[in-house]
Every structure is written in structure tokens, then in C-alpha cells.
Amino acid sequence: MSSFFLPAATLWQRELVRFWRQKSRVLGVVASPLVFWLLIGYGSNDLGRFYSGALVLTVMFSAIFSTISIIEDRREGFLLSMLVSPAPRTSLVLGKILGSATLAWIQGLIFLAFAPLAGVSIHPLDLIPVAAAIFLISFTLTGLGFVIAWRMESTAGFHAIMNLLLVPMWMVSGALFPMATAHGVIRAIMWINPLTYSITLLNSLLGLPNAYPGAFTSTIVTAAFGLVLLLISGFMAAQKSTRSAA
Amino acid sequence: MIEVKNLTHRYGDRVALSNVSFEVKKGEIFGLLGPNGGGKSTLFRILSTMMAPTSGAASIAGHDVERDPAAVRRAIGVVFQTQSLDKALTVEENLRAQGHLHALSGADLRERIERAMERLGLADRCKDLVETLSGGLRRRVEIAKALLHRPQVLLMDEASSGLDPAARRDLSRHVESLREHEGVTILLTTHILEEAGRCDRLILLHQGSIVAHGSPGELRARIGGDVVVLEVADPQAMAAAIEERFGVHPSVGDGQLRVEIRDGHRFITEVVEAFPGAIDSVGLHKPTLEDVFVHETGASIE
Numbered sequence: 001m002s003s004f005f006l007p008a009a010t011l012w013q014r015e016l017v018r019f020w021r022q023k024s025r026v027l028g029v030v031a032s033p034l035v036f037w038l039l040i041g042y043g044s045n046d047l048g049r050f051y052s053g054a055l056v057l058t059v060m061f062s063a064i065f066s067t068i069s070i071i072e073d074r075r076e077g078f079l080l081s082m083l084v085s086p087a088p089r090t091s092l093v094l095g096k097i098l099g100s101a102t103l104a105w106i107q108g109l110i111f112l113a114f115a116p117l118a119g120v121s122i123h124p125l126d127l128i129p130v131a132a133a134i135f136l137i138s139f140t141l142t143g144l145g146f147v148i149a150w151r152m153e154s155t156a157g158f159h160a161i162m163n164l165l166l167v168p169m170w171m172v173s174g175a176l177f178p179m180a181t182a183h184g185v186i187r188a189i190m191w192i193n194p195l196t197y198s199i200t201l202l203n204s205l206l207g208l209p210n211a212y213p214g215a216f217t218s219t220i221v222t223a224a225f226g227l228v229l230l231l232i233s234g235f236m237a238a239q240k241s242t243r244s245a246a
Numbered sequence: 247m248i249e250v251k252n253l254t255h256r257y258g259d260r261v262a263l264s265n266v267s268f269e270v271k272k273g274e275i276f277g278l279l280g281p282n283g284g285g286k287s288t289l290f291r292i293l294s295t296m297m298a299p300t301s302g303a304a305s306i307a308g309h310d311v312e313r314d315p316a317a318v319r320r321a322i323g324v325v326f327q328t329q330s331l332d333k334a335l336t337v338e339e340n341l342r343a344q345g346h347l348h349a350l351s352g353a354d355l356r357e358r359i360e361r362a363m364e365r366l367g368l369a370d371r372c373k374d375l376v377e378t379l380s381g382g383l384r385r386r387v388e389i390a391k392a393l394l395h396r397p398q399v400l401l402m403d404e405a406s407s408g409l410d411p412a413a414r415r416d417l418s419r420h421v422e423s424l425r426e427h428e429g430v431t432i433l434l435t436t437h438i439l440e441e442a443g444r445c446d447r448l449i450l451l452h453q454g455s456i457v458a459h460g461s462p463g464e465l466r467a468r469i470g471g472d473v474v475v476l477e478v479a480d481p482q483a484m485a486a487a488i489e490e491r492f493g494v495h496p497s498v499g500d501g502q503l504r505v506e507i508r509d510g511h512r513f514i515t516e517v518v519e520a521f522p523g524a525i526d527s528v529g530l531h532k533p534t535l536e537d538v539f540v541h542e543t544g545a546s547i548e
Contacts, residue, residue: 003349010346018334076328078343081391084294085347086319 007087008095014078015066015099019106029065029107033057034114040176041118049209051118052202053175056195059108059138060170064162066100067145071152089237097142097233104138105131120206129215130205136222137198143229150236174199178210194225247272247399247431248293253302255288255454262288263299264454270433270447272398275425277448278435279535281547285454286435287327290403293433294324307398320348323392327404330388333377337368337387340376341394348395362390366420382413389420393430400424402434406441418444437547439535450539457542462535469533469541472510476503476517477527484524491520497540504540506533 019025037054041047073079082092109131115122122130144166152158172186173195182190190196201218204211248270255263263285270276278286291297293304295315303310309317331340338359345355363369366386376384385405392400402421406414418441424430436442442462449459458465476496478484481503485496488505492513496503507513510530518525539547 002351006346006349006351010343014332014335014339014343017339018332021334076326076330078330078332080326080328080330081324081344082347083296084319084322084324085344086316087347087349 004088004091008091011095012099015103019103029062030058030110048118052199055108055111056198057170058111059104060141062104062107063141063145066103067149068155068158070149071155090234093233093237097146101139101142104142105135108134133201133205140222140226143226143233146233147229169195174210197221248306250304251302253299253304255300262454266456268449272431273429274446275432277442277445278451279442279448280451281437284451286451290435294401295319321398323397323400325388325392325402325405331376336373336375338372341391344391344394358394362394366390382409385417399431404435442535452543465538466533469506469537471508473531473533473537474505474510474513475529476525478525
């Protein structure tokens with residue numbers, strides 16, 4: 001038992017300690033979505049409509065920054081010694097994803113402190129489901145980052161994927177415009193985009209507009225997406241390399 | 247302790263290892279010497295269970311690296327060429343995380359960390375962040391980390407690269423004492439001759455194949471006598487002239503002529519007198535591992 005949980009716990013803890021020692025990272029991750037949100041929100045006189053999208057962007061940035069470190073870490077870093085240790089691969093994957101997800105979650109919670117600006121007032125009791133939802137979204141996006149980063153040879157490739165896949169995915173998730181008024185093929189894309197359900201989940205819990213299909217369905221879809229990504233991550237990490245890159 | 251049989255590895259069409267076989271006995275310090283790209287790193291990655299070979303087999307402490315990587319990982323400690331420490335953590339935190347990866351915890355782990363740090367002379371640095379340590383100290387922490395679970399075999403990849411000569415000697419001393427006091431079997435890759443010379447036995451790898459193996463002394467003895475190095479204006483012409491006159495075959499490289507010959511001192515006086523004014527400089531030395539490598543492959547290690 002301890003041979004499974006101890007490695008996962010130590011990786012989780014490592015992420016938190018590193019984060020704590022580089023507090024400036026928080027600023028970088030929370031600041032840009034905050035600026036985007038305030039600019040677009042004030043400009044269109046509708047801060048509430050873009051709030052959930054900005055929160056998801058915060059979480060997404062954090063998840064990307066954490067998982068991008070896998071690429072360097074594996075070539076020269078701590079990940080190397082993990083790979084030649086007897087700790088089960090699944091335990092390492094779980095520890096890394098939970099650690100990074102926790103960081104994304106903390107930054108999502110920091111962003112949540114700005115909710116009153118969006119005209120959202122959260123009852124202290126409602127904080128629990130909202131915080132849980134943000135954790136679920138953090139976990140899912142970290143899983144997505146992990147799946148992308150694991151096979152990558154360079155961080156440059158990750159940036160390309162971020163610009164060509166992750167940011168567009170966020171744009172058509174209801175973060176900027178709701179599915180109800182979207183046109184043609186974009187609407188279909190939004191419907192199959194798993195990120196759409198992260199936005200509707202937050203909207204429905206925060207009492208913001210564009211919450212269809214509601215908290216329950218959104219939670220199911222987001223959780224299912226996260227689970228699939230976790231399974232893929234575990235499977236990929238268990239594969240043995242035959243390539244030249246370490 | 248380590249057994250490698252007919253190991254071959256290809257990256258696409260490129261052959262990185264070709265039919266390599268050798269054995270390392272318990273308690274030996276065994277070296278893989280060769281130029282970069284010679285196949286050392288490929289062999290190292292296979293032995294450390296990071297990569298599966300194309301064909302052939304390797305086992306460590308009786309466990310096959312491909313069939314039972316988990317057992318091999320328990321038996322080996324690995325020191326990488328690149329840094330595997332987390333710079334944002336302290337020395338002690340790094341070691342503790344490593345212990346957890348090996349399912350060590352509590353008083354046992356604390357005691358092991360203390361002992362490892364003492365053995366490698368790190369006791370006063372345990373609370374320091376790794377990023378504040380010098381290259382030599384970091385290497386020692388890497389070794390302490392690799393030994394924490396008391397492996398039977400220590401694998402080290404170019405462990406002394408990037409260290410100054412003093413730090414390198416210091417590292418060798420620690421490695422030597424590990425073998426002596428803990429009976430650890432050590433396999434190291436290197437392209438540094440001085441380091442290779444301190445191994446009990448070594449193999450010379452060139453273009454993926456073993457070109458020679460034996461103790462440093464045995465390898466040097468392959469070259470009968472001395473090595474004379476001549477610097478001349480026209481090496482090719484001089485090589486032909488020397489061959490005609492003395493019946494030896496000089497090898498040419500880097501604008502130098504190299505002659506392997508018995509009684510080198512006598513040869514020097516003869517050759518200088520035979521070609522007055524044509525020789526810019528003359529050197530004589532006992533054979534080195536570099537000479538052995540040149541002798542076997544015609545290429546240089548560095």
C-alpha cells in the first residue's frame with residue numbers, strides 16, 4: 001500500500017513546496033486572465049457573462065504551466081529518477097496530476113475572490129460545491145496538459161499546441177459567447193467541446209446566465225472527461241520508450 | 247552481478263549498439279569507455295530500464311531488465327549525466343522524496359538520509375537549497391540519493407563530466423570507498439581517460455561495438471613498448487619515409503605521427519638523426535588508454 005501512496009503523496013507535496021517557494025508564479029497565472037476579463041467585461045458592460053470563462057482560463061494557464069515542466073523534468077530533472085525507481089507508474093502519474101491540479105485549484109480560488117465584481121454573491125455554504133467544481137475542472141485540465149506534455153520532445157511544441165488547440169478550445173467553450181446564439185458548425189463544436197461543460201458548471205453554480213444543460217449534466221461530462229484523461233495518462237506513462245530521447 | 251548478452255539497439259536505421267556482451271562481477275568497478283556517440287548512453291539507458299533493447303538481453307542481480315524492470319529498479323541506484331535533483335528543494339527534501347519513491351519512510355528513512363549524508367560529507371549542507379550548491383557537491387548529493395535504498399549496483403553516466411579535476415578526484419575517492427565499505431558493484435560510463443584508468447576492468451566502445459576489454463593494465467600491454475609522437479610539416483610523406491627506413495607503420499592523425507615501438511628512446515635518436523631538421527617536436531610516453539583506443543580503431547576518444 002505505502003509503495004503506491006507514498007510516491008504519489010511525495011510528488012503532490014513537491015508541487016506544493018515548489019509553488020510556495022516561487023510565489024511570483026501566482027501573479028503571472030492569475031493576472032493575465034484577470035486583465036482580459038476586466039477589459040472585455042468593462043468594455044461590453046457585462047462582467048458577469050465573462051467571469052466563468054476567465055476563471056477557467058486561470059485554471060487552464062496554471063495547469064499548462066505545471067504540466068509543461070514535465071518535458072524539461074524528464075530530460076534533465078527529478079522525473080528521471082522517478083522513472084528508474086520501483087514506484088508504480090500510475091502512482092507517479094496520480095501524484096503529479098493531483099499536485100498540479102491542487103495548484104490550479106488554489107489559483108482558481110484566488111480568482112474566485114473577485115466574484116463580487118461580477119455581481120456574484122456566494123453564500124458561505126455554496127462555497128463548498130463551487131470549490132469542488134473548480135477542483136474538478138482543475139483536475140481535468142491538468143490531465144489534458146499531462147496527456148499533451150508526456151510525449152512532447154520540446155516545450156516549443158507545447159506552445160504550438162497551446163495556441164492551436166487549447167486557446168481555441170477555450171474560445172469555443174462558451175467563455176466568450178454562449179452556445180445558444182452560436183452559429184452553424186461552431187455550435188456543433190461547442191456541443192462536443194468538453195470545456196463547454198466546465199463553463200456551464202460554473203455558471204450554474206454561481207447563478208450566472210448561460211448555464212444550460214445545468215449543474216448535474218455538466219458535472220457528469222467534466223468528470224467523465226477527467227477520468228478518460230487520467231486513464232490515458234496512466235497508460236502512456238506505463239509505455240516503455242524505445243526512442244533516443246531520454 | 248551484471249550480465250549483458252548479444253545486446254543490439256537500433257534507432258530507426260542507425261545502429262547504436264551491435265552485439266555487445268560482457269559481464270560485471272560483484273564488487274567490481276567497471277567502465278564503459280568511448281567517444282560520445284559510441285553507444286555508451288544507449289547501453290546505460292537499457293541497463294537503467296529506461297529503454298527496451300531491439301534485441302539481446304541484459305540482467306542485473308539476476309533480473310532481466312526487460313521482463314522484470316521493477317526488480318531491477320530495486321537493485322540499482324542511478325546517477326545521471328544531467329541533474330536529477332530538484333533545485334527548488336533542499337538536499338534533505340530531495341533525499342526524502344527519493345526515499346518515498348522507494349517506499350521508505352519514518353525513522354528508517356531518517357537514519358538512512360543521515361548516514362548517506364555523512365558518508366558523502368554532506369552533513370552540514372542538508373538544509374541548503376540544491377541551487378546554492380557547487381557542481382561537485384551536487385554530484386555527491388546525486389550519489390547519496392542513488393544509494394539511499396542500498397542498491398547492489400550503482401550505475402553512473404558520465405558522472406564526472408563538468409567537474410573540475412579536484413572535484414573529479416574527490417568523486418573517485420568516494421566511489422572507491424563505496425565499493426570498499428559497502429561492497430557496491432559500480433558500472434560507469436566515461437570518456438575521461440583518467441577516470442577509466444581507475445576502473446578494475448573496462449570495455450572500449452566504438453560505433454556500438456566492443457573493440458577491446460580488460461583491465462587498464464592489460465589494455466595498455468596490448469601495445470608492446472612505447473609510443474613516440476612526432477610533429478612534422480608533412481605527416482604523410484614522413485610516414486612513408488619512416489616506414490621505408492625503419493619497417494614500422496606510423497599512424498597519422500591531427501598533424502601528428504604516432505609510432506608504437508619497443509625501446510622508443512633508441513628509435514627517437516635514430517629518427518631524429520635520419521631526418522635532420524624535418525621534425526618539429528618529439529614526444530615519448532608509455533601507452534595510455536587513448537593509445538589503445540587509437541590502436542584498435544584508428545579514431546580518437548576526445
